[in-house]
Amino acid sequence: MSATHSMASTAQQPKENQVDQNSDFSVDGATRQSAKDNPTSPQMIQTIQAIWKKVRESNPLTHCITNTVVQFLSANVLLAAGASPAMVDIAGESGDFAAMASALLINLGTPNPEQRKAVPEAVASAREHGKPWVLDPVGVGALRIRTELAVRILDYQPTIIRGNASEIITLNNVSGGTPTASSGKGVDAGDSVDSAIPAAQELAKRTGAVVAVSGPLDLITDGSRILRCGNGDALLTLVTGGGCSLGAYLAAFASTGEDPLLCAAAAHACYGIAAQHAAAIAKGPGTFAAYFLDALTSINEGDIAAEARIFPQDIPSDDTSDSQASSASIQEA
Numbered sequence: 001m002s003a004t005h006s007m008a009s010t011a012q013q014p015k016e017n018q019v020d021q022n023s024d025f026s027v028d029g030a031t032r033q034s035a036k037d038n039p040t041s042p043q044m045i046q047t048i049q050a051i052w053k054k055v056r057e058s059n060p061l062t063h064c065i066t067n068t069v070v071q072f073l074s075a076n077v078l079l080a081a082g083a084s085p086a087m088v089d090i091a092g093e094s095g096d097f098a099a100m101a102s103a104l105l106i107n108l109g110t111p112n113p114e115q116r117k118a119v120p121e122a123v124a125s126a127r128e129h130g131k132p133w134v135l136d137p138v139g140v141g142a143l144r145i146r147t148e149l150a151v152r153i154l155d156y157q158p159t160i161i162r163g164n165a166s167e168i169i170t171l172n173n174v175s176g177g178t179p180t181a182s183s184g185k186g187v188d189a190g191d192s193v194d195s196a197i198p199a200a201q202e203l204a205k206r207t208g209a210v211v212a213v214s215g216p217l218d219l220i221t222d223g224s225r226i227l228r229c230g231n232g233d234a235l236l237t238l239v240t241g242g243g244c245s246l247g248a249y250l251a252a253f254a255s256t257g258e259d260p261l262l263c264a265a266a267a268h269a270c271y272g273i274a275a276q277h278a279a280a281i282a283k284g285p286g287t288f289a290a291y292f293l294d295a296l297t298s299i300n301e302g303d304i305a306a307e308a309r310i311f312p313q314d315i316p317s318d319d320t321s322d323s324q325a326s327s328a329s330i331q332e333a
Ligand SMILES: Nc1ncnc2c1ncn2[C@@H]1O[C@H](COP(=O)(O)OP(=O)(O)O)[C@@H](O)[C@H]1O
Pocket: 018, 019, 020, 021, 163, 164, 165, 187, 188, 189, 214, 215, 216, 217, 218, 231, 232, 233, 234, 236, 237, 241, 242, 243, 244, 246, 271, 272
C-alpha cells in the first residue's frame, strides 16, 4: 500500500512478489529507491512529452486482438490516451484492418480458435505494410496452444514484446534462447524483473524487438540499451487487465514511429504516472480503475516533467565500452 493511498481494510492486498511504489525495497535488486536516486534527464523528459503529445494529436487507430477479459479496460485505456481502439479479431478481417490501422496489439490471453486464425493474418499484414505491432504472450510456456502461436509469430518481427518477468523468461526459453529457470503462475509473474534481464536482452537481440518487462521497477531493452521505469502503483496488479492494457497503450505509443525503445519508455512512464495519481485518491481496486482512466485522460506535460522516472541502467556484460556508450546515447535522446 502506498504512503499516499489508504486502501480499505477489506480490499485484497497486492500480490506477494510486488511491493508498493513508495517502498524503498523490492524483490528486485534494482530497487524503487534507485528510481528516486536516478533523476530523469531533461532530454528524456522532453522525449516522453513529445511522444505522449504525438499520440494525443494523431489519434492513432489501434487494432487490438486481445483476450476477452481485458477488452473493455483496454479500449477505455486507449480512448483515455487519445487513441481510437478497434477490437477486430476475426479471420478474413484482421489482415485488412491491420493494413489500415496505425498499430496492432496481439495479446494471447484467451486464444480461441477464431483468434488463432486472425492473429497470423494480422501480423503478416502488419509486417507487409510496415505497421508497428506489440506482442503480449500472456501465460506463455505452461499452455501449449498459445506457446506454439507465440513462437510462430515471432517470425513476423514484433516491434515491442511486453510481459511480466516470467512471460519474458519463458518466451525466450521456448523460442530457442538460453534456458533460464522460471516460476510463473498462469498469467502472473513468479520471477523478479531483475532475474529477467539476461532473457530480455537475449530475446531483444534474437528478434529485433524492444522487450518491456513490467513489475515493481519496469525494464525496457533493445538488447544493447536498458532503461528502467520507476512509475506505477501496485494497485495495477489488483485490476484485471492492468498489464494487458499496458500492451494496448504501448501499441498506441509505437504508432508514432519514434525509436521503439523510447516509445516504450514513454508509455510505461505515462501509464505509471496515471496509476500514481489514481492510487492517491482511490479507496481500493474498483475506484482505482475508474480514477486510473480519469488520470490517463488528464495527465499533462507538467506531470511528466515532475514525475517521470526513467533512467538508464548499465548493461551487465563483459563489454563495458558498449554499455557506457549505450547509457550516453540514451541520455542524449
Ligand atoms: N509493485 C508494483 N509497484 C508499482 N507498479 C507496479 C507494481 N507491480 C506492477 N506494477 C505496474 O503494473 C503494471 C502491470 O504490470 P504487471 O502486473 O507486471 O503485468 P501483468 O499483469 O502482465 O503481470 C505495470 O505498469 C507495472 O509497472
